[in-house]
Amino acid sequence: DIQMTQSPSSVSASVGDRVTITCRASQGISTWLVWYQQKPEQAPKSLIYASSNLESGVPSRFSGSASGTDFTLTISSLQPEDFATYYCQQYKSYPYTFGQGTKLEIK
Amino acid sequence: QVQLVGSGGGVVQPGRSLRLSCAASGFTFSSYAMHWVRQAPGKGLEWVAVISYDGRETYYADSVKGRFTISRDNSKNTLYMQMNSLRDEDTAEFYCARDRQQLVLGDAFDVWGQGTTVIVSS
Numbered sequence: 709d710i711q712m713t714q715s716p717s718s719v720s721a722s723v724g725d726r727v728t729i730t731c732r733a734s735q736g737i738s739t740w741l742v743w744y745q746q747k748p749e750q751a752p753k754s755l756i757y758a759s760s761n762l763e764s765g766v767p768s769r770f771s772g773s774a775s776g777t778d779f780t781l782t783i784s785s786l787q788p789e790d791f792a793t794y795y796c797q798q799y800k801s802y803p804y805t806f807g808q809g810t811k812l813e814i815k
Numbered sequence: 816q817v818q819l820v821g822s823g824g825g826v827v828q829p830g831r832s833l834r835l836s837c838a839a840s841g842f843t844f845s846s847y848a849m850h851w852v853r854q855a856p857g858k859g860l861e862w863v864a865v866i867s868y869d870g871r872e873t874y875y876a877d878s879v880k881g882r883f884t885i886s887r888d889n890s891k892n893t894l895y896m897q898m899n900s901l902r903d904e905d906t907a908e909f910y911c912a913r914d915r916q917q918l919v920l921g922d923a924f925d926v927w928g929q930g931t932t933v934i935v936s937s
Contacts, residue, residue: 742923751910751928752860754925757923757925795859802865802874802921803862803877806860806861807859809859809860
């Protein structure tokens with residue numbers, strides 16, 4: 709199985725800050741990576757697919773990039789509604805696997 | 816609009832069975848592969864199973880293989896998960912989710928249901 713190692717597990721930041729979350733795959737997954745946002749008591753929401761493609765309706769302050777087996781989600785200027793938990797997930801092969809999640813909290 | 820509505824969750828004793836359903840609307844259900852994903856209380860997301868758009872292919876997580884069966888009825892626009900031999904560790908919120916692209920098997924999810932809660936407890 710492909711292991712996804714996500715870091716940090718939590719981060720505190722302020723409105724307007726730039727935040728970066730990283731995900732590392734245990735083997736090559738090309739660009740078959742998606743980022744989800746989950747708020748308490750809600751289903752996850754897709755933000756970015758194929759490593760860097762913004763889902764329709766997602767603000768442009770969210771961006772994704774890839775370098776080898778390392779993937780990054782960047783939020784350029786945090787807004788109050790961005791405080792949530794973020795997950796990466798590979799869809800290169802079954803079983804699909806998720807990162808452990810990053811909880812983004814207000815400083 | 817595109818919508819997935821999960822149902823069928825509840826409280827069940829260890830060793831018993833439960834069947835979850837996910838009703839789809841607002842899109843051509845028979846053209847999309849569908850998944851179940853679960854989340855134990857306070858934990859992260861775990862992919863559980865997938866079924867191809869035509870129902871011919873299925874894949875499972877090792878943790879549920881042999882106990883859970885994913886199926887679909889395209890005439891009813893409904894996805895199912897039959898869960899047998901339930902264990903305490905199966906307690907979770909179960910989400911159904913749709914592949915982004917039509918007529919493929921192996922894509923990210925773009926639509927999620929609201930979740931249905933399964934509690935396995937004696």
